[in-house]
Amino acid sequence: MQLERHMEELDDPARDLHDTMLTRRLSATQPCRVLVVDDDDLVRARLAALLRMSDFEVDVAGSGSEAIRMMGARPCQVLLTDWQMPDMDGLTLCRTVRADQSDSYVYVLLLSVRDGKEDLLQGLAAGADDYLVKGGPVAEILARLEVARRITHVEHSLRASNRENWRLSVTDPLTGANNLRYLMKYLPRELVRCRRYGHPLAVLSCDIDGFKLINDRFGHEAGNELLRAFVARSLCCIRDASDWLARVGGDEFMIVLPETKVQGANQVAQKLRQAYTQTPVSTHAGPVHFTASVGVTAVEAAHEIESVSRIEHLLRAADRGLYASKNLGGNRVTVAAVMNPDLLDVESRKVKQNETN
Amino acid sequence: MKPTSADQADAKGRSAEEGFDELRDTFCIRLKNERILLVALGAGLERGDPSRMHITSELGSRAHRISGTAAIFELAAVSKAARALELAVVSVAASHGRDADRVIWDAIDGLVGLIERLEPPSRDFSGPDAPGSGFTAHC
Numbered sequence: 205m206q207l208e209r210h211m212e213e214l215d216d217p218a219r220d221l222h223d224t225m226l227t228r229r230l231s232a233t234q235p236c237r238v239l240v241v242d243d244d245d246l247v248r249a250r251l252a253a254l255l256r257m258s259d260f261e262v263d264v265a266g267s268g269s270e271a272i273r274m275m276g277a278r279p280c281q282v283l284l285t286d287w288q289m290p291d292m293d294g295l296t297l298c299r300t301v302r303a304d305q306s307d308s309y310v311y312v313l314l315l316s317v318r319d320g321k322e323d324l325l326q327g328l329a330a331g332a333d334d335y336l337v338k339g340g341p342v343a344e345i346l347a348r349l350e351v352a353r354r355i356t357h358v359e360h361s362l363r364a365s366n367r368e369n370w371r372l373s374v375t376d377p378l379t380g381a382n383n384l385r386y387l388m389k390y391l392p393r394e395l396v397r398c399r400r401y402g403h404p405l406a407v408l409s410c411d412i413d414g415f416k417l418i419n420d421r422f423g424h425e426a427g428n429e430l431l432r433a434f435v436a437r438s439l440c441c442i443r444d445a446s447d448w449l450a451r452v453g454g455d456e457f458m459i460v461l462p463e464t465k466v467q468g469a470n471q472v473a474q475k476l477r478q479a480y481t482q483t484p485v486s487t488h489a490g491p492v493h494f495t496a497s498v499g500v501t502a503v504e505a506a507h508e509i510e511s512v513s514r515i516e517h518l519l520r521a522a523d524r525g526l527y528a529s530k531n532l533g534g535n536r537v538t539v540a541a542v543m544n545p546d547l548l549d550v551e552s553r554k555v556k557q558n559e560t561n
Numbered sequence: 562m563k564p565t566s567a568d569q570a571d572a573k574g575r576s577a578e579e580g581f582d583e584l585r586d587t588f589c590i591r592l593k594n595e596r597i598l599l600v601a602l603g604a605g606l607e608r609g610d611p612s613r614m615h616i617t618s619e620l621g622s623r624a625h626r627i628s629g630t631a632a633i634f635e636l637a638a639v640s641k642a643a644r645a646l647e648l649a650v651v652s653v654a655a656s657h658g659r660d661a662d663r664v665i666w667d668a669i670d671g672l673v674g675l676i677e678r679l680e681p682p683s684r685d686f687s688g689p690d691a692p693g694s695g696f697t698a699h700c
Contacts, residue, residue: 339632
């Protein structure tokens with residue numbers, strides 16, 4: 205029910221419209237920083253005063269290279285630049301800005317005394333968004349900059365909206381955890397990093413024991429509450445900065461632990477198992493006890509790191525461990541080697557032996 | 562009585578105007594010095610100075626800068642004359658001889674004449690940059 209309600213909220217066009225309007229209002233109040241680049245200090249001062257009057261935030265630079273330095277230190281939304289300058293001219297500055305693959309777009313307005321059609325074309329070809337000949341009325345400069353402000357705001361809103369869409373596309377709406385798409389995108393990157401630097405990488409496959417029975421007995425809403433509690437408890441047991449978790453099925457989760465050897469991963473898994481069982485989850489249907497089974501795998505030896513080139517190897521090994529835990533009655537942790545499937549039996553036997561003892 | 566937003570905008574506008582006048586006055590003083598340099602560079606050309614390339618390059622860059630700054634300070638005639646000098650320098654850069662230089666001298670004369678006619682700061686200027694010629698200007 206709650207999931208459905210959540211999905212309805214996501215699909216609600218009125219909510220979309222509200223979000224869009226909110227984004228617009230936010231972007232309208234967002235400051236617009238203009239970097240004025242001119243080799244003449246009086247021109248810089250004049251333009252800066254004009255722009256500040258029109259509620260732009262203004263920085264000034266005396267040359268193209270100084271502008272590049274300043275943009276590195278404090279990004280701007282609009283670049284208002286002269287063409288002819290010593291050191292680095294306006295066209296080179298345009299090209300440099302366009303070559304930079306930075307996260308946000310910089311709107312470039314070239315301001316020059318060059319008034320030929322070929323100058324205009326050359327400026328636009330270098331990457332300028334607009335071209336203005338010096339000597340026009342001040343109102344025209346301000347009007348063109350208002351266009352720049354409008355366009356950069358639209359660009360900012362679109363970028364924010366894309367980021368939000370991306371976030372939604374990789375997030376499980378029920379639990380707020382990452383989803384399968386996230387896992388398939390980022391686990392390969394973790395593996396590449398692990399191979400490049402020769403660092404270990406561990407993966408845990410987790411599954412709530414008897415989840416279907418819990419759902420049947422307490423209802424789906426209680427099941428959903430349990431899933432959220434599972435995620436919250438899991439996140440408390442892993443490192444914020446590097447480890448992450450993804451929901452990959454109804455009650456199946458993968459936990460990725462970069463820079464972690466099998467022994468460390470096993471310890472984390474044991475900690476998780478205890479966290480799940482320690483206290484019951486408070487649901488609207490009353491307290492619900494649950495346990496979970498965990499499969500652990502890791503690549504850590506040099507030959508493993510070199511051999512494991514596909515995430516399927518890792519996922520399959522972690523699942524092997526998980527199934528072994530399930531087969532042994534659940535509520536346990538089983539380590540499965542990526543390279544040597546026999547190791548699974550040894551580890552499982554060890555676990556069983558320990559418990560018998 | 563608390564100042565209203567209109568009062569604040571008005572005060573902001575007035576202070577911006579004062580700031581503009583101050584900057585333009587500074588530019589006009591700078592122009593007077595430029596005039597001396599332009600005349601000296603023109604004289605160098607007339608003498609057939611061996612550093613002709615350097616002189617024309619210097620003339621070109623000074624003219625370019627004056628043109629741009631004058632345009633920003635709404636001294637359209639000065640900007641236009643400086644631009645004419647810059648283009649004259651570009652067009653005759655590859656040529657030699659007094660006929661080619663004549664174009665530059667004429668352009669220097671035109672610009673220097675305008676600068677000489679600029680009145681000292683805070684006084685009305687009734688030259689070609691005066692109201693009615695498409696812009697308002699006084700130095």
